[in-house]
Amino acid sequence: MRALGLAPFAFIAGLILSTTAHAAEPPRDIKGLYLMTDYPAITVRPGTTSNVSLRLQNYGLGPERYKLSVSGVPSGWTATLLGGGQPVAAAMPAPDNSVSLQLRLDVPADAGLAEQTLTVKADGEGNHASLPIAVALAKELPAKLTVTSKLPSLKGSPKSSFEYSLNVKNDSGRKLVASFAAEAPPNFETSFTEAYGTQELSSVPIEAGQSKDIKLKVRPPSSVDAGRFPVKVNVSADDASASTELALDVVGQPQLQLAGREGLLSARAVAGQLSTIPIVVTNSGTAPADNIELAATAPSGWKVSFEPAAIERLVPGKHTEVQAQVTPSDKSLAGDYQVSMRANSRGESASSQFRVTVNTSTVWGMAGAGVIGIALLLMLGAVARFGRR
16 A cells, blocks of 8 residues: 655645635725725814824726815815825825825814814716715814833932933823823932933923823932832823822831041051051941952052951941051151042952051160260261371
8 A cells, every 4th residue: 555645734734724714815806095084073172273184095006197186175274285294285105005094183263163064075087986084073172192101110329310201192182291200209309211322301281182201210318228119100281180009119228437446547557567457347237238449549659458358248227347558658757648449349448547556666776766876976086086187
């Protein structure tokens, strides 16, 4: 018996899938020119401007130039057809494609409240399309605002600047000036700026049906403890208001302090000799400090090292003592010198200035006294010798 290959089965499966796919597609029996809009009946307020989005759709027709017009415009009203942001008088949609248009209505403030019907028309040589739009008038339309944040919760250290991207949308039928404010914990700094700029804002105009992106910056005080802090954004305009809840998670941050034992910032040393100065490193922050490296800046010719050279880990609220081994230059004169000592841990640092009083070595003092003594003996000998003459 001969085994069947896989090719016939693949052909049959492909045929079934192809037939099913074609059967799922709706029949394309629509042909002609159509004017369409998502909202063929609208309400506007006298004394305002309203925009209606339109589409001139070509289904299966050849390219043709269509003249555009609006009929039924009441006296005192202005109706303008826009395409690409500018007034247009004709359009030419490609086959099976559409052209986006806008009907801008300028309604006078003294317009009556009776409903009006305007008809938008597109006329070609052999094809025509029309769309009636019902326009109702109302003295006041309720204002409506919404505000949302892409990332409502952010995490960072007390030194971080938390930045939230906010979108404020005007769902009203008229232009609004939206004012905004932030409710934050005490000593938290807040400011609103443009989405892609640094100019600080307190309000922004928003056209009807449009939205604006703004940015909220929140900076906590450097002394804040770790924790989660709420921030509320309030947006208001006329009789509309909206709000959104934000949060910032402040993680712990080490804070180093460096001083001598019992807070002393002075020490004594001898020129050319090793002296040990106890140094206390304290972490007064809210997170451990790891790999604390110690360094110093001293006068020329001096040597400074630390024992130990680094602190592996220092938890919050604790301190540890290291020994600074200081050797002044053997050419140092007696007097006071400044030595800067530093502690660094992954961006967190502390430094202190130590006053080191240097005394000259007693060996050099004895040598100087010996030289002076010898000079005196020579002088006395000379006086005695020449005095006899």
